[in-house]
Amino acid sequence: MIRSLRSSTLLHRRPVFSFRRDLTTLGLRREDPKRIWERRTALTPDAIKGLLSEPSQADQLQVEVESCGRRCFSDQLYAQAGAKIVPSLSGDVDVVLGIKEPPLEDVHKLIASGKEGKERKWMMFSHTHKGQTYNTPLLAAFLSPSKGQILIDHELLTAPSTGKDGRPTRARVAAFGWYAGAVGAGEALSMTGIALLKRGIASPLLHLARPYAAGTLAEFKASLRKCGEIVRSSPASETNGQGPIVIGVTGAGNVSTGAKEMLDELNVEWVKAEDLAGLRDAPNNRMYACMIPTSSYIVGKSGAAYDRTAYYKSPDQYKSLFAEKIAPYLTTIINGVGWSSTFPRTISNSDLPLFLGASDEGQKQKLVAVQDITCDKEGGLEFVNQFTTIDEPYFEGPGGILISSIDILPTELAADASAHFSSKILPYVRMALFPDTEGDKAGEEDTLQRAKIVDRGELLEPHRWLLPRAEAWSSNSTSSVSPDTSTLAQDGVKGVRQGTKKKVLLLGSGLVAGPAVEVFAARSDVHLAVASNNLSEAKSHIKDRSNVEAICFDVGDEIALGEAVAASDVVVSLLPAPMHPQVAKHCIDHSKHLVTASYVSPEMKALDQAAKEKDVILLGECGLDPGIDSMAAMRILDRVKRERKKVTSFVSWCGGLPEPSASNVPLRYKFSWSPKAVLTAAQNDAHYKMNNEIVKIPGDELLSRHFPEVKLWPELPLEGLANRDSMPYAEKYGLGEVEGLKDLFRGTLRYQGFSTLLESFRRLGLLRSDLLKSVPENWEEFLSLSIARQVGYDKALRGDEVSKILSELIGGEKVQSDALKALRWFSLLPSHSSNSISSIPLPNLRSPVPIDLFAHLLSHKLAYQPGERDTCLLHHSFTLSPSSGEEGKEEKVTASLLHYGDESSSAMSVTVGKTLAFAALRVLDGQVRDRGVTGPYEREVWEGTLDSLESVGVVVKEEWN
Template identity: 40%
Template structure:
């Protein structure tokens, strides 16, 4: 375990301008994640509410739990125990799950322990990596270094000592090497119940009813005691009435001697069991007077059926040392006499099989096999695949085979309680590692032994896994190269011209310049910015460019194979015209404007692709929506509601500023959006909101998260997306796209607008920044306003409701946009002495954008947050409704902001697809034009650990909450 810094404790709540945020000097935080939604029957939890309560009260840790309606313990039991509900577990230092999570949800980036320190994260799970399982090498790869970088995309190059630790429960052992944390016992119990039920059903199909028909399947009750009671009832029925005489005595064969077998024997003890020795079996079966009011069981250990080929007697040490010198006689000594086989024995390659497929013919009485160990192609050769709780058995040569691979999940409550009790000491040891109390003990040593990977390397004894990961990485690189068109790129360098060097350009540059077959030119009006972007890349160069110099721009476009425009949106059509002239493809992240759309025919005639809307919103939102909608259509489900919200926000710990907002892209775009109208349908009602009212007619509560309080604004015209997504207009009761903000944003932005700060055309000449509000207000009122605070307050009161004046003055004072007050605010913003005053008159909106870009910029230790969420309600053929969601949550890191990654990376993925000839479309297009585009973007994001997460639930969606909130907001006071 690495020695980590001691956390500091404490909690304080900060409320500003109607927005409440919570900040804390972080205690050690444990996260209990939800299991992979694809594992339908996985209801277990690594920590129970009782164990959470103990950790919170006794150990002083903070516990976060992801909400999950499938988990056996309801979420309110956890909250009553002291846990907090959290959607992503991002703040957690220690993340616990049962089985491995989907790669897109795996948390391996470093996490804050104190405001000034990052520490590695620790994950505990059954990772299914320690046998070199190929399918989980991508997961293990995320914990291992790759040169000077980390597999996890959230960790910057050169960051020392921040690789996550992977602890596998399967490796937690005592000093003698025996496993201490496992579900084997519960697997034995559940597997026995499944096998008994399968045996009874098979007998019934053959014309014989038995008391075993009443065997409960394990998932049908949350409590094992009820299953035991039912087995006792079955035993009583057998003791009273016996088993069918035509079947002869019922004989169970049990193998193994570990925890699985102990579970088998424990649950069978509720039946009238009579022990039988292997040598007694022939006489028992052939005895016509055998007592049918009992169940006979033979516990077959290797000494009863394993023989040396040379005739020497069985010796356990010799058997494990020389397995190839031995053979199994289970098919002659045991199998011919048993009705049911319950296999709890493990198997390894090189050892004789317990029973082959051909040998099944030598077991005429064998009705069912419960392979509880579930070794595929293992000791039981005929077990060639695992089964599920939904469909627990299949037939092999007339024998019913049960091979469920998640048996303990059938007894989720009992299994979780037993597991949590065993794992708790190890969790405490990990916690102490973070608090600096990591003393030597058997438990701490066990944790070290169970750490598959730590410090970017596998632990001693598992070095061979690094070779497996390296092989997977090579295959992945080849696959990605092929996917992104590397094999079909033109010989030599493919020249890409990137226009712009703004806040989102970094990831685009890094992704493209990482390709040896790409030559990148970054042209910008800021040579310093462009040089900073390309400084790590030998195949990229920076140029100074003035977009007004059309001759120079045309020459650069002519020399390129493809052009990327990350310029402000108004420049895109003119760049596109140049691309059409020189027959060059172009990619941009911006919306398709009317001016751009007008170039469609010309671009098609020139065989040119103008690919737009390939960033975040628009971009990833289209790709993820298209992916989910395609799946719903393939399932013959009808979409009746489409709601989508997206927002780039400061992380909560950086949001205590005016507007609850900071800028990771151009502030001018944010201010411009505050004046654009919106059209949408919500809960059957059509809304047309004019631009002057967009900030008033907001959604006060967008219920995406149990942790973050969010408000929303409708985003432009939602109706064209009915066609974009090929939806049926007549069937849709909701079609809404919106933007996410923290509460208070819309009200304060509306106040800015009311006093003239968002005026886009009429100019003013600024004397100093503290006069901006007064000059904008004078322009708005058409009358002079004295510069003193009292006069300014009076003027504001004349155009704003009194309730909005104080919050506005508070924000303007923080931003230094009004003269200092005699009683200064308790909070003040950053100094702006370094921000120069424009020499020429500019509109207030442009001046405010310049100012906000400086005062509300992200500091080096702050990070942003991107949330994208679709909610699609689909109607099934049974006329029921399902709520499907598709969510992307990304935090910025030391290397790049979340906004830069979610805009810049899709652009790069699209560029590589186009260069590789993987996009046949021409003209003005968006990302849904071809599967190769939208799927290429989603696959690329998944490879970077930024996968979109889908989920489904029954019940109602958010339509009602949004409609009620919008109705209330329309009745609030209007300035």
């Protein structure tokens, strides 16, 4: 904007001149694209329009809005309000406004794009001020040497208020609590309808749409009123002993208020906590609800009545009777009361028997649904041990209870929630933009100041205790000394490295490396070195990533390998399993951790004591199989243990296959990982227990003794092979003695026909691991030499001899026919087919080994073509019985994964590579205390890794029946 200096004094003293005054710029962020349901916005278009039209600042302000097609208000509405729609915020932005925390790379990019030292305010729910480890890198990004950055947390915007006891306090001025409660109530009601149906009861709640389907708060309220009318107009009916629907709401803040108002729209009948027991025989064409005060279930351990002041002063002197006095009479719990570790849990896992199953009076379990709006994982409701999403809103918990724990509930009514939040936050956004605005703004200025965590790159009190953590994560620190990490670690877990970037050495750059690199590169505090003897392949993983480098060296060079290991914090090996002991020894010598996706071999296990002496973990089996299979099993078994049940059968299947449309090839198989590993695995000895019988299968009989039909997914014609030795898993998984198990089995899935055809190839000598006596000149000679050795010939067979001996080695007319077709398709036998692979040369091997040659051929011929996808399958089946001396029925539990690849990454590379990387990051961050040679059997490995996998769409679904 052009201004002229009009002072008459200046006009006489110097020439008139004009200048442009810098505009103040507000930047409204799009939310993290990874949060696909996050549709809220911090300011509505109307609020933007109001800001831009205020006379005092209309010519001083401009607004940039990042384009977003997901947001509840369109780009067009913001443009009509006067905002400039941009693909990303510019470096000129003075105030950056959003809801949730932004992606870390966006923060770094925006800071780097502005002028050096530019003062910029960031306003968001940063989730940093409680020391949340997962967001410590975000906090560090705002600190020195970044200059001028100011972090203001919405959660800390508080203004003077009056508490329930009449005493002065401070209350949050901008929050979504009411909408979380309102939407949470809607989710709870919808889930209750489904839960009751599972118990054979059809309720009008079954037809209640979830809040997001209503679109607006007004429409959602209307649907609640209609549902309530249907309930009241329906005649009382048989409830299978369930009685009327009774909903309990805990908490006394905005969350519970929002839930209560929605229940009012449903026209429930409100009762007091002491009246709940009397509702057992009430008519079921009424719905009841109860606001459950803390005083109704918290009592002193000495028997003293609840006293609020004394309770908050000494919570350890109190206990909860919720499971005994309240839960047995509720159909649904809507939990809106927060929890911290110093307070008694509302319901602990040890309390569950008090209301699960039948009661002493013969009453059936009434509780069917729990909506935990607080999302305190294993918190006040200890059995709530998973987070859920809007896509998959609930899981089945103890006693078949459906449990929901969604952390972004308000976004289901995004426009209404945003309008409410916008009206509350607007005065503080205005103050952030124009702190020198005239008028009485002392209260708002004080509120804004109290909400600052970082001011111009420095942590403020009372947040300075976070500094050691932030410094530990800082990617800009120049210190080469690693300080003590105990302040960063949780529960006494000691970290790996601080000060400079944490260094990961990735050995291998092949088929599954890409997704692993993606995970590591997303962490700005990590520097990744991809080491390979194929430098161009290693460089292909760098792309535009500044924290990834490629190193060319041969792993057989012991000096180079030792130097690379010594320069790292954690080594991740994608090398063939036989190479792991060599790498592990260097890791032990240099006190570095190692993570692999391979089975723990006897050679690795022999290094256990040496690793423990050097305080090193050599963590194996962190891929798909082994890896996710064990992690998923351990998650189920953790719950089994907590519920004091016993496993009587465990059957597990896992495999990687092409999607059906891509499987019309010999073997009905394509390779998304090492072909030799697949061929080798098909010849391993197997040992398992099935139907109370111990079975041992020699490796040369494994294919012929396959399981011809495995019915898991109706659309997939599957067969299976026993997978190695299943017996040690009784101890690994804590299943008890093998004698007490009916089944103990782990198997590999393939499409039907795979095993019979591969057995034919085995009989022809194509899977042998010993040297041929001469080097074949072409693929037909390779087959001839292999077959000749099988029948004792010293040289290659003639053409007519090949066909004759083929029929002798392969029995059965159909089997012979299928084998001949496949051999011609592979051009191992003469054929006029257009599928000739004469263009594929034999590898230049001085020592020709059949399995190596055959694997090379298959890797080319059975490679995935553009547009084709693979899929990874996993299915666990457990049979449970009550512990000895306890009554109860047998229970079936399953865990299943069906994950498809896409154009960017195969399912195999994702499930192996990302699992490996997420597990390695837990080691890197000091979250794994175990040492020595081990697999992912401890909670500190499997829990966080599975959570991380679920965040990228690799989800193992559990069903408890």
